[in-house]
Structures are given as structure tokens and as C-alpha cells.
Amino acid sequence: MTVARKLVAIVVVVGLVPLAVSAVTALGTYEHELGREVAEGHRRTADHGARTVVATVTSVQHTVRGLASTIPWMTLTEAERQGALMLVYEQDSDLALVVLRDGAGANLGSIHATAASTHPVIPTALAGELANQKVAHAPGWTIGGPIVDATIGPLVPMTLELTAPGATSWTLTVGLSLRRICTELADASPASVATRLEGPDGTPMCGPPAASGAMDARKPALAGWHVVAEQSRDDAFASLYRLRRQWLFIITVAGAGALAAGLVLTQAIRRPIRGLVAAAEALARGELGYRVGTTSNDELGALGRSFDRMAGELQKNEAEIRIWNTELQARVDARTAELKAAQEQLLQSRKLGAMATLGAGIAHEINNPLMGVLGTAQVLLARRDSLDAKTATRLQTIEREALRIRAIIENMQGLAQDTMRDAIRIDLSTIVDSVAKARASQLAGAGVQVVRAIDGNIPDVMGNAAQLEHAISHLVDNSIRAMAPAGGTLRLTVRAIESELVAVDVEDSGRGIAPELLDKIFEPFFTTKENWRGLGLGLALAHRIVDVHNGRISASSMVGRGTTMTITLPAARRGAHLA
Structure with missing residues (x-):
């Protein structure tokens, strides 16, 4: 048998590969599209259910409010x-x-059904419990936690304040049965799709419980409720499983025919082909030292020798490429990190600079009339003996808020400073000790334990001691507020980085900062909900001070575990600018 006939036989056997690839491609595409359609169907079902819940509850609230008012x-x-x-x-x-x-x-009175009625019949004990339940007053509607009763199903108490805040407030509480909502959710669900309504804690209020491994989609409704559309994978992908079985049968039949023909036609070339296949598999596994070692003089022998030469070249090239890749990856990673850090620092500096320039202009215009307001309030307060209590209280409020505005103006003027004043050689460890001593009583009162860790041989830095102490004080104040009211541990660390840089870490065990807020904490007037009484300029001012000292300030945090603020400054003997 000639090599040509042998190759014809090989092509016949290899003809199965395109069939298998086509099957895998077709099944993969179909599975992707089917999964997308199933997910979209679940989303539409959940979205429709959420709208149904919102519309029903809102309709009841609107009707009751309209009559009650x-x-x-x-x-x-x-x-x-x-x-x-x-x-x-x-x-x-x-x-x-x-x-x-x-x-x-x-x-002051209650109504509920105790016998057969179009309304849900609520047990007398449960009605009495709800009727005597204390409720917190709030403007508009307050929706309470769901109550699931074995007799009437899920029941939701909703409370409406009948009078304006500040007056004697009466409330009207209605217990809304979710039986109609549950029925509508079940009726609107497609076949094999289960829809349920979950409470704020994830407990099913109606519908079947969550199934393990099922596909689902959830949509928020109101008051922390969610509508979940759920379907088992077996039901969702039933057509895919049937198509897989059909393709498997086709491939099995085709493979059996090809195998029978191959057994007959490949007897004469089995050994050299096996050698080539083994070599190819070895190369695929990365064993580039594997060789065919053929001794025949026909076309397959020449192919084997060419294969060995190719393997040798691949082995040589692969070694060179590994060396190049390692070196290139190291350079790319280092440069990428440098560029990213430089870009972030530049953008933040430009943002603070623009905000500082604008803020300084505004502060200048506000400061003069503000001093008039503050001075007038203080003069009047000096005569408080002739004032009634209500007027004195109002004047104290004016004075307090004017002082707060003055503090904001002073911080905004601090942001406008773009140069380092009176730079001298400074030991950062003494700055940290000074801040800790100045805040000792405040830290003790807040239940915060201070741990200081200062490396030996810390190089000096060039800078203004008062400005740097001001920046570190802002970081410590933020940590104290983050650990309130329970207190915690504040760790102050001063360390050298390869004798080129000096870093100060302010680490607390407070509530932490959400990842989506970390990029915003150095922006002027940014503050969290828990710290709404702050001025919102502390971290921005600290960033500005560090920036004019050719340094960098960064933050890392884990919610619930604490936050670490790091100031990095160049050592005095280098005077390098951090990018």
C-alpha cells in the first residue's frame, strides 16, 4: 500500500473530528442561547411579580389613606x-x-372578621396581639415585618400616621392579607416555574421554599421584600438534554463505521503512525525532549525525522521565549503599577487643587460677613441675663453654626496652600508621639487602646512639622470616630522602606469603609452617613499636605474589620518625588 492510500485512510478516520467539533459547537451555542432565554424569562416573571406586589400594596395604601384623611x-x-x-x-x-x-x-378601637366573611378571618388571639402592639410613629406608611399564620397565611401590618409630625399623632394600623398577591404570583408563573415572595430576612412569605441548585431571578418589590422566580435545571434544559442524546447517537454510529474502516485500512501504517501520535501527544504535554526515533526510509520515515528536528527547534525556542516572557512580564507589571499610581495621584492632586482654588475664593468672600454674624451673636450672648431662654438658645445655635462655618473656611484656605512652608529635617516618629500624647484623653474617653510600633533607624524627612502633625491628627480623629461607640485598638506604625522612603500607618479596628467609597474619601466635603457631623475636609486636607510634601497617601479597608491609612514620604537625603 502506498503512502497516498495510507493518507486517504487517515483522512477518512479524521473525518470524525469535524463532526464532533460541529456537535460541540452547536450544543454550546444552543446551551448559551437557551440559558439566556431561560434567565430572561425568569427575570420577566420576577419583574412582573414585583410590579404586582407593589401595585397591590400601593393601591391598598392609597385607598386607605384617601378615606382616612x-x-x-x-x-x-x-x-x-x-x-x-x-x-x-x-x-x-x-x-x-x-x-x-x-x-x-x-x-382606641379595632375591626376584624371572626366568622365567615369575604375578609380573611383572623384568630382572636392574633387580632388582640396586633391591636395592643406598640408601634413607632413615622410620617406616611410604616410596613412591619410579615406574620405567617397557619390559618390565614401571610399577614403584613401597615401603619399610617394620621396627623402631622409635632402634633399629637394618632395612627391607623391595617393588617393586609397577602392571599390575593400569592394567588396572582402563582397564576402568572409559566409552567414549571415557581414564584415566591420573600420577606426582608429571606423567609418565604408565600410560594414554595427555595430549591437547591435551581436557576432563579429575584427582583426587589418594597419594604425589603423580593419576588423570586425559580426553575429546576432539569426542567429548564430539558430540550438541551434531548439534543445531546441525539448528537451522541449520531456520533456513536459514525464512529463505529469509521473505526471499522480504519481497522482494515491502517494495519500497514499503524506502527509509524503510533510513534508520530505519541510524539505529538508528548509535545502537547510540554515534553519537548521527546523524539520519534524512526529508521524507515519511506515518506513516514522522512516525516518522523522532520518531526524530531521540529521538536528540537521548538525546545530551543520555548526556552528562549520563557526567558523573554518572564523578563517582559516583570517589566510590564512594574511599569503598569507605576503608571497607575502616578495617574491616580495626578488626578487627585488636580482635583484638590481646583477645588482648593475655588474654595479659597469663596471662603474669602464669606469670611467677612460671617465675622459680623459671629460677633453680633457673641455680643448678644454676653447680655444673656436680659434675654429669655428661647432667644438665648437660638443665639447659641447661631454662634455654634457660625464657628462651624469658620472652621470649614479655615480648612478650605488650608487646601489652597500648594507649597511647603519652613521645611526642615523631621523625625516622623516624634510627630506620631506628639499626636498620640495630644489625643491621649480623647482616646481614653473613647475606649481606644493605642499601640505604637516604630522601626529603628528611621531616616528623617524634609517638611513642615506643624503641617504633618495636622495631617496625622486628621487620620487619628477619623479612626476614633470609626471605632465609636464601642472603642477598639489604634495602631500607629512608623517604618522605613529600603532607606529611601518613610511610611506612617494609622490602623484602626473600626467599622471599615465600603470598597465603592474608598476612591472618594479624599474628596472635599465627602463624608459617610455615620460621620455626618464632620466637616468632610479632614482627609482632603491631609491629602493636600502630603501632596505638597512630595508624598503619597493611600487607604485600605475591610468592612467590619477596620481601616489602614498610610502616608509615604521621601527620605530627606534623596528628596525624591513620589509618583
């Missing part, structure tokens, strides 16, 4: 209030309970 509750007699409560109760058949309370939370 027209009734003069405080002027009604007890019998009239019962009649008014019945009017509210009849506004919707899903209302299981209506309760009226005065400002002290006392029950």
Missing part, C-alpha cells in the same frame, strides 16, 4: 370611630384587621 378621628365618639373603622375595613377584602391608636399607642 377625610375622617376627623379625634372628634368622633367611640361608636362613630367604630363606624369609621368599619368603613376603612370594607375598602378592601384583603384587609384582615383595622386598629386605631392614640399618640401613646393605646388601642
